[in-house]
Amino acid sequence: NLKLYFPLYRGLILQRVTGHVRAIDGVSFSIERGQTLGLVGESGSGKTSVARALVRLYKPTEGRIYFDGKDLATLEGEALRNMRQRIQMIFQDPYASLNPRFTIASLIAEPMVIYRYGSKQEIQDRVLELLRVVGLRPEYADRYPHEFSGGQRQRIAIARALAIQPEVVIADEPVSALDVSVRAQVLNLLRQLQRQFSLTYLFISHDLSVVRHFADRIAVMYLGKIVELADRDELYAVPRHPYTKALLSAVPIPDPKVEKRRSRIILSGDLPSPINIPSGCRFHTRCPMAQEICRKEEPRFEPKGNGTHYAACHFSDKVSGTEDA
Ligand code: SF4
Numbered sequence: 001n002l003k004l005y006f007p008l009y010r011g012l013i014l015q016r017v018t019g020h021v022r023a024i025d026g027v028s029f030s031i032e033r034g035q036t037l038g039l040v041g042e043s044g045s046g047k048t049s050v051a052r053a054l055v056r057l058y059k060p061t062e063g064r065i066y067f068d069g070k071d072l073a074t075l076e077g078e079a080l081r082n083m084r085q086r087i088q089m090i091f092q093d094p095y096a097s098l099n100p101r102f103t104i105a106s107l108i109a110e111p112m113v114i115y116r117y118g119s120k121q122e123i124q125d126r127v128l129e130l131l132r133v134v135g136l137r138p139e140y141a142d143r144y145p146h147e148f149s150g151g152q153r154q155r156i157a158i159a160r161a162l163a164i165q166p167e168v169v170i171a172d173e174p175v176s177a178l179d180v181s182v183r184a185q186v187l188n189l190l191r192q193l194q195r196q197f198s199l200t201y202l203f204i205s206h207d208l209s210v211v212r213h214f215a216d217r218i219a220v221m222y223l224g225k226i227v228e229l230a231d232r233d234e235l236y237a238v239p240r241h242p243y244t245k246a247l248l249s250a251v252p253i254p255d256p257k258v259e260k261r262r263s264r265i266i267l268s269g270d271l272p273s274p275i276n277i278p279s280g281c282r283f284h285t286r287c288p289m290a291q292e293i294c295r296k297e298e299p300r301f302e303p304k305g306n307g308t309h310y311a312a313c314h315f316s317d318k319v320s321g322t323e324d325a
Pocket residue numbers: 241242243281282283284285287288289290291294299312313314315316
């Protein structure tokens with residue numbers, strides 16, 4: 001039940017709080033060790049806020065974040081620092097996440113220096129090993145980020161994230177800023193590293209076609225809440241929330257016969273403001289299936305069908321076509 005609200009202030013000197021941006025508005029999920037949870041939604045849905053709250057770049061307003069039996073939401077000082085070492089993040093834009101004034105060897109070494117990973121020699125050896133692990137040549141170590149392509153920079157960012165041997169990696173849109181031609185290479189690398197180092201991933205993307213080949217389970221987020229959560233294949237085969245169906249409608253199917261037959265939901269309008277969240281079901285202002293009850297009553301996020309599939313919609317059976325089953 002994680003919540004992250006940012007207060008809005010008014011007044012130059014005597015500031016008063018006039019409202020809140022509800023970036024995360026009661027989110028719950030779990031990730032099994034060694035698995036990947038895909039977190040999907042449009043820009044502004046709160047995905048990145050979840051990532052940042054998990055690594056405590058933001059302190060949650062409410063809720064708990066359990067990691068290995070400890071509540072990350074309340075840890076402070078040395079205990080927080082130790083936990084953070086075990087959870088690392090890969091950011092969307094490899095052009096912005098690497099400081100252009102440092103060589104890539106210093107950038108990869110930095111977390112090891114901060115966390116006192118070993119002697120100078122051990123750190124140097126590990127930098128070269130990490131470069132090999134992510135498919136870059138060790139002789140590149142003394143070059144600067146601007147000497148590399150986007151795909152290579154993201155490999156450097158991945159090497160940096162792995163430097164202190166984390167158990168969990170949060171990848172926030174790791175391929176969105178890359179050319180389509182190199183996306184598959186970076187995704188394959190991430191998958192290979194997951195197997196090699198038994199990593200657990202939270203993989204964030206606005207693109208369901210990217211997550212499809214990567215995640216074990218998928219959570220769909222809308223305006224600060226998870227509206228659907230299911231095993232990957234189940235979610236693609238039987239979406240139970242109109243928003244998920246709309247996101248899936250945007251993913252092209254290569255077979256023209258199937259493409260022609262499938263039922264679609266095309267989204268209209270923009271995401272409402274997280275300052276004024278619509279009443280009842282927060283998706284009702286854009287939902288083509290909305291009824292009177294949707295404007296008044298917030299649907300519960302509850303198990304549907306096989307019990308591992310969760311959705312928050314009054315008419316989820318209608319969405320999935322299982323109404324009469
Ligand atoms: Fe649409 Fe109503 Fe379901 Fe919300 S509860 S997604 S408005 S049908």
